[in-house]
Amino acid sequence: MNELKLFSAELRRGWIQFIRYPAEAISGIFIITALFYGLFLGAKYVAGPGLQLGDRLDAIIVSYVLWTLVTFILFNTTGTLQNEAQTGTLEQLFLTPFGAPRVFLTRAIADLFIQFVLISTILILISLLTGRYLSFPPALFLPLIAVIMGAYGISFALGSLALLLKRVQQLLGVVQFALLFLMTISTESLTGSLKILGFLLPMTTGAGLLRDLMARQQPLNFTLLGFALLNGLFYFGLGLLLFRWAERETKRRGRLSGY
Amino acid sequence: MQVLEVQHLHKTYRQSGQTIAAVRDVSLTIAAQEVLAFLGPNGAGKTTTIKMVAGLILPDRGSVNIAGRNPHRDPRAIGLLGAVLEGNRNLYWRLTPEENLEYFGVLRGLSRKTARQRGRELLDRFELTHKRAATVQALSRGMQAKLAIAVSLIHRPQLLLLDEPTLGLDVEATQTVKRLVREIASEGCAILLTTHQLDIAEELSDRVAIINQGAIVAEQPTQDLIRQFSGTAYTIEVEDILDDDRISKIQHLGGFGDCVDPKIIVDQK
Numbered sequence: 001m002n003e004l005k006l007f008s009a010e011l012r013r014g015w016i017q018f019i020r021y022p023a024e025a026i027s028g029i030f031i032i033t034a035l036f037y038g039l040f041l042g043a044k045y046v047a048g049p050g051l052q053l054g055d056r057l058d059a060i061i062v063s064y065v066l067w068t069l070v071t072f073i074l075f076n077t078t079g080t081l082q083n084e085a086q087t088g089t090l091e092q093l094f095l096t097p098f099g100a101p102r103v104f105l106t107r108a109i110a111d112l113f114i115q116f117v118l119i120s121t122i123l124i125l126i127s128l129l130t131g132r133y134l135s136f137p138p139a140l141f142l143p144l145i146a147v148i149m150g151a152y153g154i155s156f157a158l159g160s161l162a163l164l165l166k167r168v169q170q171l172l173g174v175v176q177f178a179l180l181f182l183m184t185i186s187t188e189s190l191t192g193s194l195k196i197l198g199f200l201l202p203m204t205t206g207a208g209l210l211r212d213l214m215a216r217q218q219p220l221n222f223t224l225l226g227f228a229l230l231n232g233l234f235y236f237g238l239g240l241l242l243f244r245w246a247e248r249e250t251k252r253r254g255r256l257s258g259y
Numbered sequence: 260m261q262v263l264e265v266q267h268l269h270k271t272y273r274q275s276g277q278t279i280a281a282v283r284d285v286s287l288t289i290a291a292q293e294v295l296a297f298l299g300p301n302g303a304g305k306t307t308t309i310k311m312v313a314g315l316i317l318p319d320r321g322s323v324n325i326a327g328r329n330p331h332r333d334p335r336a337i338g339l340l341g342a343v344l345e346g347n348r349n350l351y352w353r354l355t356p357e358e359n360l361e362y363f364g365v366l367r368g369l370s371r372k373t374a375r376q377r378g379r380e381l382l383d384r385f386e387l388t389h390k391r392a393a394t395v396q397a398l399s400r401g402m403q404a405k406l407a408i409a410v411s412l413i414h415r416p417q418l419l420l421l422d423e424p425t426l427g428l429d430v431e432a433t434q435t436v437k438r439l440v441r442e443i444a445s446e447g448c449a450i451l452l453t454t455h456q457l458d459i460a461e462e463l464s465d466r467v468a469i470i471n472q473g474a475i476v477a478e479q480p481t482q483d484l485i486r487q488f489s490g491t492a493y494t495i496e497v498e499d500i501l502d503d504d505r506i507s508k509i510q511h512l513g514g515f516g517d518c519v520d521p522k523i524i525v526d527q528k
Contacts, residue, residue, distance in 0.1 A: 012358075013351070013362050020353060020394075094315055254270065
């Protein structure tokens with residue numbers, strides 16, 4: 001009940017700021033869509049008129065949109081910490097009986113709901129530009145949840161680093177490209193020990209399942225889904241544990257607000 | 260009834276291989292309806308102490324109790340305190356006063372309905388109702404300061420922490436903040452405020468604790484402390500020997516000086 005109350009407050013806060021300053025959202029949609037379309041046209045030009053991407057293009061679209069979504073989640077905690085520290089509201093978020101990790105997680109989920117509006121718009125625009133329309137079977141929510149849990153885990157781990165080290169912009173740049181690798185690596189085609197590594201890497205199994213469902217119209221593989229959910233839970237738990245530890249350590253160092 | 264009890268707080272930081280004692284053996288208590296001013300120069304340890312009270316900095320040693328609860332262990336203790344730590348900056352500038360009050364009310368554990376209702380009452384009381392729908396960034400600095408205090412009171416805390424509440428405010432806004440602090444205390448809230456301005460401590464507090472280099476060097480009722488430290492006369496040392504014209508002007512003001520010693524002695528009476 002309390003969580004719902006907090007979630008509704010966070011959703012309202014985020015939505016008001018989102019609609020009050022729409023230029024930021026619109027420019028975000030434009031940049032992400034234009035970047036994809038630029039890459040798409042470039043690939044077409046290099047490959048010549050005979051290029052037939054078929055369901056591979058659909059898989060690329062799924063990976064790209066997923067990358068956009070996961071990038072948003074990943075930088076949400078760090079972004080919140082840095083923005084709130086700059087505006088002066090950060091310490092107020094720690095002065096709550098809910099506890100800071102709960103507030104940050106609830107805010108991240110509320111922000112994700114708003115982000116879905118942006119992602120859906122980007123997906124529609126990309127579909128219109130490329131002429132490819134993805135399928136959306138209801139089963140896709142299961143692997144999506146696995147990917148999102150993993151993303152939140154990494155997000156909290158990065159947030160822990162931001163709490164402790166304060167300036168992590170350089171690291172975030174590197175993480176963004178590592179993420180592109182994680183989202184696009186085709187773990188479903190790996191074999192032997194590489195396949196095991198694929199299960200251990202964060203979010204990759206879930207991303208592969210989403211490509212199967214949305215681009216290749218394959219049925220959901222429940223064994224792989226089990227691995228994807230375990231993987232997501234592991235990284236989610238690890239991220240939260242790290243965040244709790246980092247909060248205490250930052251309070252011990254007396255550096256909660258100093259950015 | 261003691262609302263805040265702080266016992267033997269210690270905090271040291273390590274910086275560039277050096278150990279800095281930020282707070283040394285600080286103990287204090289504040290009762291309901293009482294204002295304690297924490298007076299000291301910049302870097303004396305005021306903010307570190309107030310943040311240890313708020314549970315935002317972990318002490319190396321010592322204990323903090325807010326109405327019998329430890330803010331470092333019991334989350335319910337956090338619900339008993341309100342804090343304005345960054346002047347007018349502890350607000351969302353893109354939200355309106357009404358939206359800020361509602362959001363922070365829920366964050367402090369209130370229902371949305373209660374937060375809204377109390378928000379309206381506070382806006383009315385702080386004379387901000389006419390600005391309820393304007394974004395915070397469009398408000399004057401004085402209004403922002405009032406709103407920051409209103410937000411810290413939304414959950415009706417027993418203890419209010421104010422870190423340099425009048426810093427950067429103009430004369431009018433300073434007067435308003437002073438009036439509000441006195442009103443809030445008279446309604447039963449215990450207030451701990453930090454300041455480096457003697458006049459603020461003198462006007463607002465019932466007791467003053469002077470902190471220097473991390474340790475409390477004096478703690479007394481405000482009037483006693485002012486009397487003790489002011490004495491009947493004080494001496495001002497000047498750089499050069501004074502000329503006759505200046506000496507006569509000082510004498511006209513009730514002071515004393517001569518052409519040999521570079522000193523002025525002023526009797527308070």
